Amino acid sequence: MHELLLMAVISGILMGIIYGLIGIGMNILYGVMRIVNFAHGEFMMLGAYMAFTLNRLWGLNSLESIFVVLPLFFILGLLLHALFYERIQQSDDPEIASFLTFFGISLVITSVILLIWKADPRGVPFPFSRVSWIIGPVFLPLGRLISAGVCALAIGIISVFLYRTYTGKAVRAIIENRDAVSILGIDVRRVSALVFGIGLSIVAITGCLVTLSFPAITPVQGQTYTTIAFLVIVLGGLGTPLGALLGGLVYGLAESVSSVFMPVALSPVVAFVILILMVMVRPQGLLGKVSTRI
Protein backbone atom coordinates (compact mmCIF):
# COMPACT_ATOMS: atom_id res chain seq x y z
CA MET A 1 0.00 0.00 0.00
CA HIS A 2 2.79 2.38 0.98
CA GLU A 3 4.64 1.72 -2.27
CA LEU A 4 1.46 2.31 -4.23
CA LEU A 5 0.87 5.60 -2.44
CA LEU A 6 4.47 6.70 -3.03
CA MET A 7 4.12 5.92 -6.73
CA ALA A 8 0.83 7.81 -6.86
CA VAL A 9 2.47 10.86 -5.25
CA ILE A 10 5.40 10.80 -7.68
CA SER A 11 3.10 10.26 -10.65
CA GLY A 12 0.86 13.08 -9.37
CA ILE A 13 3.82 15.47 -9.16
CA LEU A 14 4.97 14.55 -12.69
CA MET A 15 1.48 15.06 -14.12
CA GLY A 16 1.05 18.17 -11.97
CA ILE A 17 4.05 19.81 -13.63
CA ILE A 18 2.54 19.06 -17.07
CA TYR A 19 -0.88 20.37 -15.97
CA GLY A 20 0.89 23.41 -14.54
CA LEU A 21 2.38 24.29 -17.92
CA ILE A 22 -1.04 23.78 -19.56
CA GLY A 23 -2.49 26.25 -17.04
CA ILE A 24 0.34 28.79 -17.39
CA GLY A 25 -0.37 29.17 -21.12
CA MET A 26 -4.00 29.97 -20.43
CA ASN A 27 -3.26 32.14 -17.38
CA ILE A 28 -0.83 34.46 -19.19
CA LEU A 29 -3.37 35.10 -21.95
CA TYR A 30 -6.10 35.77 -19.41
CA GLY A 31 -3.91 37.94 -17.21
CA VAL A 32 -2.62 40.20 -19.96
CA MET A 33 -5.59 40.38 -22.31
CA ARG A 34 -8.56 39.17 -20.26
CA ILE A 35 -8.97 36.63 -23.03
CA VAL A 36 -10.64 33.39 -21.96
CA ASN A 37 -9.12 30.89 -24.34
CA PHE A 38 -11.80 28.24 -24.44
CA ALA A 39 -9.94 26.60 -27.33
CA HIS A 40 -6.83 25.95 -25.22
CA GLY A 41 -7.24 22.16 -25.22
CA GLU A 42 -8.13 22.07 -28.91
CA PHE A 43 -4.97 24.03 -29.76
CA MET A 44 -3.08 21.45 -27.70
CA MET A 45 -4.63 18.62 -29.69
CA LEU A 46 -3.77 20.44 -32.93
CA GLY A 47 -0.16 20.53 -31.70
CA ALA A 48 -0.34 16.84 -30.81
CA TYR A 49 -1.68 15.90 -34.28
CA MET A 50 1.00 18.02 -35.92
CA ALA A 51 3.58 16.04 -33.92
CA PHE A 52 1.91 12.87 -35.18
CA THR A 53 2.17 14.07 -38.80
CA LEU A 54 5.79 15.15 -38.38
CA ASN A 55 6.53 11.67 -37.09
CA ARG A 56 4.88 10.08 -40.12
CA LEU A 57 6.46 12.45 -42.63
CA TRP A 58 9.98 12.91 -41.32
CA GLY A 59 10.24 10.41 -38.48
CA LEU A 60 10.56 13.13 -35.82
CA ASN A 61 9.82 12.04 -32.26
CA SER A 62 7.64 14.12 -29.90
CA LEU A 63 10.56 16.13 -28.51
CA GLU A 64 12.00 16.90 -31.93
CA SER A 65 8.54 17.99 -33.14
CA ILE A 66 8.53 20.80 -30.57
CA PHE A 67 11.18 22.64 -32.60
CA VAL A 68 8.89 22.68 -35.65
CA VAL A 69 5.47 23.11 -33.97
CA LEU A 70 6.54 25.84 -31.53
CA PRO A 71 7.51 28.49 -34.11
CA LEU A 72 4.41 27.67 -36.20
CA PHE A 73 2.19 28.19 -33.14
CA PHE A 74 4.00 31.42 -32.26
CA ILE A 75 3.13 32.76 -35.72
CA LEU A 76 -0.43 31.40 -35.35
CA GLY A 77 -0.65 33.34 -32.07
CA LEU A 78 0.43 36.57 -33.77
CA LEU A 79 -2.14 36.00 -36.54
CA LEU A 80 -4.97 35.32 -34.09
CA HIS A 81 -3.95 38.44 -32.15
CA ALA A 82 -4.06 40.55 -35.29
CA LEU A 83 -7.47 39.10 -36.21
CA PHE A 84 -9.30 39.20 -32.89
CA TYR A 85 -7.52 41.36 -30.27
CA GLU A 86 -8.87 44.80 -31.24
CA ARG A 87 -12.38 43.49 -31.85
CA ILE A 88 -12.50 41.68 -28.52
CA GLN A 89 -11.04 44.62 -26.57
CA GLN A 90 -13.53 47.03 -28.12
CA SER A 91 -16.54 44.95 -27.11
CA ASP A 92 -18.57 45.86 -24.03
CA ASP A 93 -17.44 42.72 -22.21
CA PRO A 94 -14.11 41.42 -23.56
CA GLU A 95 -14.21 38.31 -21.37
CA ILE A 96 -17.56 37.10 -22.70
CA ALA A 97 -16.61 38.13 -26.26
CA SER A 98 -13.34 36.19 -26.03
CA PHE A 99 -15.09 33.20 -24.47
CA LEU A 100 -17.56 33.00 -27.37
CA THR A 101 -14.89 33.67 -30.02
CA PHE A 102 -12.63 30.94 -28.72
CA PHE A 103 -15.51 28.53 -28.17
CA GLY A 104 -16.18 28.95 -31.91
CA ILE A 105 -12.50 28.44 -32.67
CA SER A 106 -12.50 25.25 -30.54
CA LEU A 107 -15.34 23.82 -32.67
CA VAL A 108 -13.49 24.73 -35.87
CA ILE A 109 -10.24 23.11 -34.67
CA THR A 110 -12.01 19.88 -33.63
CA SER A 111 -13.73 19.72 -37.03
CA VAL A 112 -10.47 20.37 -38.87
CA ILE A 113 -8.73 17.62 -36.87
CA LEU A 114 -11.56 15.19 -37.64
CA LEU A 115 -11.44 16.16 -41.30
CA ILE A 116 -7.68 15.74 -41.68
CA TRP A 117 -6.76 13.01 -39.20
CA LYS A 118 -10.16 11.24 -38.76
CA ALA A 119 -11.57 10.00 -35.44
CA ASP A 120 -9.23 7.02 -34.94
CA PRO A 121 -6.89 7.22 -31.94
CA ARG A 122 -3.32 8.07 -33.00
CA GLY A 123 0.00 7.72 -31.27
CA VAL A 124 3.56 8.90 -31.74
CA PRO A 125 6.16 6.19 -31.12
CA PHE A 126 9.03 7.21 -28.87
CA PRO A 127 12.32 5.30 -28.65
CA PHE A 128 12.02 4.89 -24.88
CA SER A 129 8.23 4.76 -24.56
CA ARG A 130 8.28 1.33 -22.95
CA VAL A 131 11.22 2.03 -20.68
CA SER A 132 10.72 2.72 -17.00
CA TRP A 133 13.16 3.71 -14.31
CA ILE A 134 12.87 1.51 -11.26
CA ILE A 135 14.03 3.16 -8.06
CA GLY A 136 13.34 0.81 -5.17
CA PRO A 137 9.63 0.07 -5.23
CA VAL A 138 8.84 2.94 -7.62
CA PHE A 139 8.36 2.60 -11.39
CA LEU A 140 8.87 5.82 -13.34
CA PRO A 141 7.75 5.70 -17.01
CA LEU A 142 10.54 7.44 -18.93
CA GLY A 143 8.13 9.18 -21.33
CA ARG A 144 6.25 10.87 -18.49
CA LEU A 145 9.51 11.71 -16.70
CA ILE A 146 10.89 13.40 -19.84
CA SER A 147 7.58 15.25 -20.36
CA ALA A 148 7.66 16.60 -16.80
CA GLY A 149 11.35 17.52 -17.20
CA VAL A 150 10.68 19.48 -20.42
CA CYS A 151 7.66 21.16 -18.79
CA ALA A 152 9.77 22.10 -15.75
CA LEU A 153 12.42 23.53 -18.08
CA ALA A 154 9.75 25.52 -19.97
CA ILE A 155 8.31 26.79 -16.67
CA GLY A 156 11.83 27.83 -15.62
CA ILE A 157 12.37 29.74 -18.88
CA ILE A 158 8.95 31.41 -18.55
CA SER A 159 9.78 32.39 -14.95
CA VAL A 160 13.11 33.93 -16.00
CA PHE A 161 11.29 35.78 -18.79
CA LEU A 162 8.59 37.10 -16.45
CA TYR A 163 10.79 38.01 -13.49
CA ARG A 164 14.18 38.85 -14.99
CA THR A 165 13.60 40.49 -18.37
CA TYR A 166 12.21 43.98 -18.93
CA THR A 167 9.56 42.68 -21.35
CA GLY A 168 8.52 40.07 -18.78
CA LYS A 169 8.21 42.80 -16.17
CA ALA A 170 6.05 44.75 -18.61
CA VAL A 171 3.86 41.65 -18.97
CA ARG A 172 3.47 41.43 -15.18
CA ALA A 173 2.77 45.15 -14.98
CA ILE A 174 0.04 44.80 -17.63
CA ILE A 175 -1.48 41.91 -15.68
CA GLU A 176 -1.66 44.22 -12.66
CA ASN A 177 -2.84 47.45 -14.30
CA ARG A 178 -2.96 47.78 -18.08
CA ASP A 179 -4.08 51.46 -18.06
CA ALA A 180 -1.15 52.56 -15.92
CA VAL A 181 1.31 50.71 -18.16
CA SER A 182 0.06 52.47 -21.26
CA ILE A 183 0.58 55.90 -19.67
CA LEU A 184 4.17 54.91 -18.83
CA GLY A 185 4.94 54.61 -22.53
CA ILE A 186 4.60 50.84 -22.95
CA ASP A 187 2.75 49.71 -26.08
CA VAL A 188 0.20 47.32 -24.57
CA ARG A 189 -0.88 46.10 -28.01
CA ARG A 190 2.66 45.06 -28.97
CA VAL A 191 3.29 43.30 -25.65
CA SER A 192 -0.12 41.58 -25.97
CA ALA A 193 0.83 40.27 -29.43
CA LEU A 194 4.06 38.86 -28.01
CA VAL A 195 2.17 37.26 -25.13
CA PHE A 196 -0.34 35.69 -27.52
CA GLY A 197 2.56 34.22 -29.45
CA ILE A 198 4.20 32.95 -26.25
CA GLY A 199 0.86 31.59 -24.95
CA LEU A 200 0.35 29.51 -28.09
CA SER A 201 4.02 28.42 -28.06
CA ILE A 202 3.41 26.99 -24.59
CA VAL A 203 0.36 25.19 -25.97
CA ALA A 204 2.56 23.78 -28.75
CA ILE A 205 4.99 22.35 -26.19
CA THR A 206 2.23 20.75 -24.12
CA GLY A 207 0.55 19.41 -27.27
CA CYS A 208 3.72 17.64 -28.39
CA LEU A 209 4.36 16.34 -24.87
CA VAL A 210 0.85 14.86 -24.62
CA THR A 211 1.90 12.37 -27.26
CA LEU A 212 4.81 11.42 -25.05
CA SER A 213 2.83 11.06 -21.83
CA PHE A 214 -0.19 9.21 -23.18
CA PRO A 215 -0.26 6.35 -25.67
CA ALA A 216 -3.12 7.70 -27.79
CA ILE A 217 -4.61 11.01 -28.84
CA THR A 218 -8.15 11.60 -30.13
CA PRO A 219 -9.79 14.71 -31.64
CA VAL A 220 -12.23 15.18 -28.73
CA GLN A 221 -9.61 15.17 -25.95
CA GLY A 222 -9.26 18.94 -26.27
CA GLN A 223 -12.21 19.71 -24.03
CA THR A 224 -10.72 17.65 -21.21
CA TYR A 225 -7.51 19.69 -21.34
CA THR A 226 -9.41 22.97 -21.52
CA THR A 227 -11.31 21.93 -18.38
CA ILE A 228 -8.05 20.96 -16.66
CA ALA A 229 -6.51 24.31 -17.62
CA PHE A 230 -9.51 26.20 -16.17
CA LEU A 231 -9.43 24.10 -13.03
CA VAL A 232 -5.70 24.57 -12.58
CA ILE A 233 -5.79 28.36 -12.96
CA VAL A 234 -8.77 28.75 -10.64
CA LEU A 235 -6.92 26.65 -8.04
CA GLY A 236 -3.68 28.60 -8.52
CA GLY A 237 -5.14 32.07 -8.96
CA LEU A 238 -6.51 33.76 -12.09
CA GLY A 239 -3.96 36.02 -13.73
CA THR A 240 -1.02 34.78 -11.61
CA PRO A 241 1.11 32.82 -14.09
CA LEU A 242 3.08 30.77 -11.59
CA GLY A 243 -0.02 30.09 -9.49
CA ALA A 244 -0.96 27.73 -12.32
CA LEU A 245 2.03 25.51 -11.47
CA LEU A 246 0.80 25.19 -7.90
CA GLY A 247 -2.74 24.56 -9.16
CA GLY A 248 -1.38 21.91 -11.53
CA LEU A 249 0.44 20.14 -8.72
CA VAL A 250 -2.67 20.15 -6.51
CA TYR A 251 -4.78 18.79 -9.36
CA GLY A 252 -2.19 16.18 -10.39
CA LEU A 253 -1.76 14.93 -6.82
CA ALA A 254 -5.51 14.85 -6.15
CA GLU A 255 -6.14 12.92 -9.35
CA SER A 256 -3.31 10.47 -8.80
CA VAL A 257 -3.52 9.84 -5.04
CA SER A 258 -7.30 9.46 -5.05
CA SER A 259 -6.97 6.71 -7.67
CA VAL A 260 -5.24 4.57 -5.02
CA PHE A 261 -8.33 4.60 -2.83
CA MET A 262 -11.18 4.66 -5.33
CA PRO A 263 -11.95 3.75 -8.96
CA VAL A 264 -9.82 5.70 -11.42
CA ALA A 265 -12.97 7.00 -13.14
CA LEU A 266 -13.84 8.89 -9.95
CA SER A 267 -10.49 10.64 -9.52
CA PRO A 268 -11.52 13.80 -11.47
CA VAL A 269 -14.42 14.11 -9.04
CA VAL A 270 -11.95 14.55 -6.18
CA ALA A 271 -10.20 17.32 -8.08
CA PHE A 272 -13.51 19.08 -8.67
CA VAL A 273 -14.48 18.74 -5.00
CA ILE A 274 -11.17 20.46 -4.14
CA LEU A 275 -12.01 23.14 -6.70
CA ILE A 276 -15.45 23.75 -5.16
CA LEU A 277 -13.92 23.93 -1.67
CA MET A 278 -11.29 26.37 -2.96
CA VAL A 279 -13.92 28.60 -4.54
CA MET A 280 -15.81 28.61 -1.23
CA VAL A 281 -12.85 29.15 1.08
CA ARG A 282 -10.34 31.07 -1.05
CA PRO A 283 -12.02 32.27 -4.26
CA GLN A 284 -8.93 34.16 -5.41
CA GLY A 285 -6.96 30.88 -5.64
CA LEU A 286 -3.76 29.82 -3.88
CA LEU A 287 -1.57 32.69 -5.14
CA GLY A 288 -4.22 35.15 -6.31
CA LYS A 289 -4.83 38.29 -4.28
CA VAL A 290 -8.33 39.32 -5.31
CA SER A 291 -11.39 37.32 -6.25
CA THR A 292 -12.59 39.35 -9.23
CA ARG A 293 -10.57 41.62 -11.52
CA ILE A 294 -6.86 42.01 -10.92
Add this chain to the structure above:
Amino acid sequence: MEPLLNVKNLEKSFGGVKALDGISLAIQENSVTAVIGPNGSGKTTLLNCINGIYVPEKGSITYRGKPLVGRKPHEIAALGIGRTFQVARVFKKISVIDNVLAPVLRSRKSPARLREQAVQLLKRVGMGDLAQHGGGDLSGGQQKLIELLRAWIAESDLILLDEPFAGVHPALKARFYGEIREMRRMGKTFVLISHDMKSVYALSDKIVVFDLGRIIAQGKEQEIKSDKRVIDAYLG
Protein backbone atom coordinates in the same frame (compact mmCIF):
# COMPACT_ATOMS: atom_id res chain seq x y z
CA MET B 1 7.05 82.65 -27.13
CA GLU B 2 5.36 79.48 -28.45
CA PRO B 3 3.76 77.63 -25.51
CA LEU B 4 4.97 74.12 -24.69
CA LEU B 5 1.39 72.85 -24.53
CA ASN B 6 -1.47 74.55 -26.32
CA VAL B 7 -5.07 73.53 -25.68
CA LYS B 8 -7.71 75.14 -27.92
CA ASN B 9 -11.52 74.99 -27.60
CA LEU B 10 -11.48 71.54 -26.04
CA GLU B 11 -14.83 69.82 -25.59
CA LYS B 12 -15.55 66.48 -23.97
CA SER B 13 -18.94 65.12 -22.89
CA PHE B 14 -20.06 62.08 -20.94
CA GLY B 15 -23.65 61.28 -21.84
CA GLY B 16 -25.38 64.62 -21.75
CA VAL B 17 -22.88 66.24 -19.37
CA LYS B 18 -20.21 68.51 -20.77
CA ALA B 19 -17.09 67.84 -18.72
CA LEU B 20 -15.02 70.25 -20.82
CA ASP B 21 -16.83 73.08 -22.56
CA GLY B 22 -14.48 74.98 -24.83
CA ILE B 23 -11.30 74.96 -22.73
CA SER B 24 -8.36 76.95 -24.10
CA LEU B 25 -5.10 77.01 -22.21
CA ALA B 26 -1.46 77.77 -22.99
CA ILE B 27 1.27 76.26 -20.80
CA GLN B 28 4.66 77.95 -21.04
CA GLU B 29 7.87 75.94 -20.80
CA ASN B 30 9.49 75.64 -17.34
CA SER B 31 6.41 76.87 -15.51
CA VAL B 32 4.03 75.46 -12.91
CA THR B 33 0.39 75.99 -13.83
CA ALA B 34 -2.14 75.05 -11.18
CA VAL B 35 -5.63 74.00 -12.22
CA ILE B 36 -8.15 74.35 -9.42
CA GLY B 37 -11.92 74.14 -9.18
CA PRO B 38 -14.73 72.35 -7.39
CA ASN B 39 -15.12 68.57 -7.71
CA GLY B 40 -16.52 67.63 -11.12
CA SER B 41 -15.36 70.85 -12.79
CA GLY B 42 -13.36 68.95 -15.45
CA LYS B 43 -9.79 69.18 -14.13
CA THR B 44 -8.92 65.46 -14.32
CA THR B 45 -10.82 65.14 -17.63
CA LEU B 46 -8.44 67.78 -19.05
CA LEU B 47 -5.40 65.71 -17.97
CA ASN B 48 -7.01 62.55 -19.37
CA CYS B 49 -7.48 64.30 -22.74
CA ILE B 50 -3.88 65.55 -22.73
CA ASN B 51 -2.38 62.11 -22.21
CA GLY B 52 -4.73 60.27 -24.51
CA ILE B 53 -6.96 58.36 -22.07
CA TYR B 54 -9.95 60.29 -23.42
CA VAL B 55 -10.43 61.52 -26.97
CA PRO B 56 -12.09 64.97 -27.01
CA GLU B 57 -15.02 65.54 -29.36
CA LYS B 58 -13.80 68.98 -30.41
CA GLY B 59 -10.73 71.15 -30.14
CA SER B 60 -7.02 70.58 -30.39
CA ILE B 61 -4.06 69.91 -28.14
CA THR B 62 -0.53 70.50 -29.37
CA TYR B 63 2.71 69.71 -27.55
CA ARG B 64 5.85 71.33 -28.97
CA GLY B 65 3.72 72.01 -32.05
CA LYS B 66 2.74 68.34 -32.48
CA PRO B 67 -0.96 67.42 -32.33
CA LEU B 68 -1.85 65.02 -29.49
CA VAL B 69 -5.51 64.24 -30.19
CA GLY B 70 -5.78 60.78 -31.75
CA ARG B 71 -2.45 59.56 -30.38
CA LYS B 72 -2.43 56.62 -27.97
CA PRO B 73 -1.34 57.09 -24.33
CA HIS B 74 1.99 55.27 -24.86
CA GLU B 75 2.79 57.45 -27.87
CA ILE B 76 2.05 60.60 -25.87
CA ALA B 77 4.23 59.35 -23.02
CA ALA B 78 7.03 58.75 -25.53
CA LEU B 79 6.81 62.41 -26.61
CA GLY B 80 7.81 63.41 -23.08
CA ILE B 81 4.58 63.83 -21.11
CA GLY B 82 4.54 62.16 -17.68
CA ARG B 83 1.62 61.77 -15.32
CA THR B 84 0.80 61.08 -11.69
CA PHE B 85 -2.66 60.05 -10.48
CA GLN B 86 -4.98 60.96 -7.67
CA VAL B 87 -4.82 57.31 -6.58
CA ALA B 88 -1.23 56.30 -7.37
CA ARG B 89 -0.91 53.57 -10.00
CA VAL B 90 1.99 51.67 -8.56
CA PHE B 91 2.39 47.98 -9.37
CA LYS B 92 1.95 46.29 -6.02
CA LYS B 93 3.49 42.92 -6.92
CA ILE B 94 6.55 44.45 -8.60
CA SER B 95 9.59 45.72 -6.68
CA VAL B 96 9.88 49.43 -5.90
CA ILE B 97 12.98 49.82 -8.08
CA ASP B 98 11.29 48.10 -11.03
CA ASN B 99 8.29 50.37 -10.50
CA VAL B 100 10.59 53.37 -10.93
CA LEU B 101 12.16 51.75 -14.02
CA ALA B 102 8.78 50.91 -15.62
CA PRO B 103 8.72 53.88 -18.05
CA VAL B 104 12.22 53.15 -19.36
CA LEU B 105 11.70 49.46 -20.18
CA ARG B 106 12.32 50.16 -23.85
CA SER B 107 15.04 52.75 -23.34
CA ARG B 108 18.23 52.44 -25.37
CA LYS B 109 20.28 53.50 -22.35
CA SER B 110 22.32 50.92 -20.50
CA PRO B 111 20.06 48.97 -18.08
CA ALA B 112 22.83 49.05 -15.46
CA ARG B 113 23.05 52.85 -15.66
CA LEU B 114 19.29 53.22 -15.47
CA ARG B 115 19.20 50.94 -12.44
CA GLU B 116 21.92 52.96 -10.76
CA GLN B 117 20.00 56.14 -11.52
CA ALA B 118 16.83 54.62 -10.02
CA VAL B 119 18.77 53.68 -6.87
CA GLN B 120 20.10 57.24 -6.58
CA LEU B 121 16.61 58.69 -7.06
CA LEU B 122 15.17 56.40 -4.39
CA LYS B 123 17.98 57.39 -2.01
CA ARG B 124 17.32 61.02 -2.82
CA VAL B 125 13.73 60.76 -1.57
CA GLY B 126 14.72 58.66 1.46
CA MET B 127 13.43 55.37 0.05
CA GLY B 128 16.75 53.72 -0.79
CA ASP B 129 16.20 50.90 1.68
CA LEU B 130 12.81 50.10 0.13
CA ALA B 131 14.17 49.40 -3.37
CA GLN B 132 13.60 45.65 -3.22
CA HIS B 133 10.27 45.79 -1.40
CA GLY B 134 7.03 45.27 -3.32
CA GLY B 135 5.14 48.36 -4.50
CA GLY B 136 2.28 47.27 -2.24
CA ASP B 137 4.48 47.79 0.85
CA LEU B 138 4.58 51.57 0.30
CA SER B 139 2.31 54.14 1.91
CA GLY B 140 0.00 56.19 -0.33
CA GLY B 141 2.36 59.18 -0.17
CA GLN B 142 5.41 57.06 -1.02
CA GLN B 143 3.53 55.59 -3.99
CA LYS B 144 2.87 59.11 -5.25
CA LEU B 145 6.58 59.89 -4.92
CA ILE B 146 7.34 56.80 -7.02
CA GLU B 147 5.11 58.20 -9.76
CA LEU B 148 7.08 61.46 -9.66
CA LEU B 149 10.37 59.53 -9.86
CA ARG B 150 9.03 57.70 -12.92
CA ALA B 151 8.54 61.04 -14.66
CA TRP B 152 12.08 62.00 -13.56
CA ILE B 153 13.79 58.86 -14.88
CA ALA B 154 11.73 58.99 -18.10
CA GLU B 155 13.02 62.56 -18.57
CA SER B 156 9.48 63.79 -19.22
CA ASP B 157 9.50 67.51 -20.00
CA LEU B 158 5.85 68.08 -19.10
CA ILE B 159 4.52 66.44 -15.94
CA LEU B 160 0.82 66.32 -15.13
CA LEU B 161 0.27 66.06 -11.38
CA ASP B 162 -3.23 65.03 -10.29
CA GLU B 163 -3.78 65.76 -6.60
CA PRO B 164 -0.24 64.81 -5.57
CA PHE B 165 -0.67 66.08 -2.01
CA ALA B 166 -4.05 64.51 -1.17
CA GLY B 167 -3.68 62.25 1.87
CA VAL B 168 0.10 62.70 1.99
CA HIS B 169 1.95 63.00 5.32
CA PRO B 170 3.27 66.58 5.89
CA ALA B 171 6.90 65.36 5.94
CA LEU B 172 6.45 63.67 2.57
CA LYS B 173 4.63 66.72 1.26
CA ALA B 174 7.68 68.85 2.05
CA ARG B 175 9.82 66.34 0.16
CA PHE B 176 7.43 66.57 -2.78
CA TYR B 177 7.77 70.36 -2.81
CA GLY B 178 11.55 70.02 -2.84
CA GLU B 179 11.55 67.54 -5.72
CA ILE B 180 9.13 69.59 -7.82
CA ARG B 181 11.27 72.69 -7.31
CA GLU B 182 14.43 70.77 -8.19
CA MET B 183 12.84 69.35 -11.34
CA ARG B 184 11.73 72.82 -12.27
CA ARG B 185 15.31 74.03 -11.92
CA MET B 186 16.15 71.28 -14.43
CA GLY B 187 13.76 72.92 -16.89
CA LYS B 188 10.68 70.75 -16.37
CA THR B 189 7.12 72.05 -16.76
CA PHE B 190 4.21 71.09 -14.51
CA VAL B 191 0.43 71.16 -14.64
CA LEU B 192 -0.75 70.76 -11.06
CA ILE B 193 -4.27 69.85 -10.02
CA SER B 194 -4.75 70.29 -6.30
CA HIS B 195 -7.31 71.16 -3.67
CA ASP B 196 -4.45 71.99 -1.30
CA MET B 197 -4.38 75.77 -1.76
CA LYS B 198 -1.22 76.23 0.32
CA SER B 199 0.66 74.00 -2.12
CA VAL B 200 -0.93 75.72 -5.10
CA TYR B 201 0.16 79.15 -3.87
CA ALA B 202 3.61 77.92 -2.88
CA LEU B 203 4.45 76.21 -6.16
CA SER B 204 2.57 77.73 -9.08
CA ASP B 205 3.27 80.69 -11.35
CA LYS B 206 -0.23 80.80 -12.70
CA ILE B 207 -3.58 79.53 -11.42
CA VAL B 208 -6.42 78.52 -13.72
CA VAL B 209 -9.86 78.09 -12.18
CA PHE B 210 -12.37 75.62 -13.65
CA ASP B 211 -16.08 75.46 -13.00
CA LEU B 212 -18.58 73.26 -14.86
CA GLY B 213 -16.07 72.52 -17.61
CA ARG B 214 -15.17 76.13 -18.28
CA ILE B 215 -12.33 78.43 -17.26
CA ILE B 216 -13.81 81.14 -15.06
CA ALA B 217 -10.59 82.89 -14.06
CA GLN B 218 -6.82 82.73 -14.45
CA GLY B 219 -3.92 84.68 -13.07
CA LYS B 220 -1.67 84.98 -10.05
CA GLU B 221 -2.60 84.28 -6.43
CA GLN B 222 -3.91 87.75 -5.56
CA GLU B 223 -5.98 88.02 -8.75
CA ILE B 224 -7.62 84.66 -8.08
CA LYS B 225 -8.27 85.35 -4.41
CA SER B 226 -10.12 88.56 -5.22
CA ASP B 227 -12.08 87.24 -8.22
CA LYS B 228 -15.82 87.24 -7.45
CA ARG B 229 -16.56 84.35 -9.89
CA VAL B 230 -14.03 82.15 -8.08
CA ILE B 231 -15.54 82.95 -4.71
CA ASP B 232 -19.02 82.20 -6.07
CA ALA B 233 -17.90 78.90 -7.61
CA TYR B 234 -16.35 77.72 -4.36
CA LEU B 235 -18.91 79.09 -1.95
CA GLY B 236 -21.98 78.74 -4.15
